[in-house]
Amino acid sequence: MATFTVNVEDVTGALETNLSKLGFEIYPLKVGWYNSMLPPSLHLAYPDDSLAILVLSTPSMFEHAFLPFMERRGFQGLSDPIDQCVKHCVTSAVSQCFPEEDVDVRYDYELLPSRKPKFLAQTAAHVSGAAFYYQQSDVRDQPWGGKKMFGVCIHPKFGGWFAIRALLVFGGVTVGSEMTQPIAPDCLPSREHRIQLLEAFNFHWRDWNYRNIIPPVQTYSEKQKDYFSTLPAKRLALLKTWGFLPKDPTEENSHNSLNEHG
Ligand code: B12
Structure with a gap:
């Protein structure tokens, strides 16, 4: 595969402009930084110097991307509405910003x-460097016996009020040695806070409290909380009560049926 070396900001600038207004953040990384943490079975099969970009959703994604997506009736009742919306936003941004590039987009x-x-x-x-990943191994003298505790990332601005949505891998684009690995911001240096976080995430994640382990600059809106605290199987019914209906895949012209609800 032909590869070429780029200046990272030249690649991320347009994507950032496109996705930030929809409530997403992007973070560039080198594939080698990621692979060096993982066993070979989990590696991305690209050279270490290949560019990748991580996409996160912040609390405003719901109002800036999801509700407008539903209003435009972009959704078809086949799979998860949020996943469809994220895919729509990411693939549109990628095809606009990198029309010539072969980008491996992973959700x-x-x-x-x-x-x-x-x-x-x-x-x-x-x-x-987007969000520190607090893992069981980051706690000394663990109080959980042999129990497996799942780890959780904390964003320095949004605490736990965000989600990690996609990784874009640019197999043909390598970045030079001027791109150095950022240090993820450690918002919870103390053992006690790390224990509190992992216990909240593992034992009480449904009450949302782990998300407030540091004071967030913004949380999910009440509407967004209603949405995510509804069981996935019942979310379509909730969306209907908000006036949103999925697009019928057999519709020839969606304007006709929009008029019916006019
Ligand atoms: C499978 C899965 C689950 C499973 C299993 C959880 C698990 N962690 O294994 C179940 C169904 C239980 C689950 C539940 C939930 N999940 Co979940 N889940 C995932 C998913 C799809 C994959 C995780 C996985 O399989 N990891 C594999 C294991 C082996 O990885 P690991 O434990 O990190 O181990 C690796 C690291 O330790 C690494 N490593 C080793 N040393 C070092 C050192 C350093 C410094 C680093 C960085 C790495 C590293 O090597 C290990 C592998 O060899 C991710 C999305 C994704 N694609 O990653 C979401 C994800 C982890 N889930 C998420 C969430 C929020 C939840 C829930 C709260 C439900 C929800 N969606 O709201 C619950 C809460 C968990 C609980 N209390 O039980 C979020 C977490 C966000 C965050 N802030 O961290 C994610 C990232 C999804 C997202 N879109 O944001 N989940």
Whole structure:
């Protein structure tokens, strides 16, 4: 594959402009930073110097991207509405910003044939400097016996009020040695806070409190909380009560049916 070396800001600038107004943040990283944390079975099969970009959703994604997407009836009742919206935003931005480039776009919910995730979102968030990944191994003298505790990333501005959505891998684009690895901001240096975080995330994640482990600059709106605290199987019914209906895939012209609800 032909590769060329770029200045990172030249690649990220247009994508940042496009996605930030929709409530997303982007963080560039080198594939090698990610692979160096993982066993070979979880590696991305690209050279270490290849460019990747992590995409996060912030609290405003719901109002800036999701509700408008639903209003435009971009949604078809086949798979998760948020996933469809994120995919729509990311693929439109990628095709506008990199029309010539072959970009491998991986979403957080996608699995490989081996049933492993297509990328480990939290490891990517940590190595790109987006959000520190607090893991069981980051707590000395663990109080949980042998119990497995899942780790969680904390964003320096949004605490836990964000989600990691996608990784874009530019196999043909390498970045030079001027791109140095950022250090993820450690917002919870103390053992006690780390224990509190991991316990809240593992034992009480449904009450949202782990998200407030540091004071966030913004949280999800009440409407967004209503949406995410509704069971996935009942979200379509909730969207209907908000006046949103999925697009019928057999519709020839969506304007006709929009008029029916006019
Ligand atoms: C499978 C999955 C689950 C499973 C299993 C959880 C797990 N962590 O394994 C279940 C269904 C239980 C689950 C539940 C939830 N999940 Co979940 N889940 C995932 C998913 C799809 C894959 C995680 C996975 O399989 N990891 C594999 C394991 C082996 O990875 P690991 O433990 O990190 O181990 C690696 C690292 O330790 C690395 N490593 C080793 N040393 C070092 C050192 C450093 C410094 C670093 C960086 C890495 C590193 O090597 C290990 C692999 O060899 C991710 C999305 C994604 N694509 O990543 C979301 C994700 C982890 N889930 C998420 C959330 C929010 C939840 C829930 C709260 C529900 C929800 N969606 O609201 C609950 C709460 C968890 C709980 N209390 O049980 C978020 C977490 C966000 C955050 N702030 O961290 C993610 C990232 C999804 C997202 N879109 O944002 N989840």
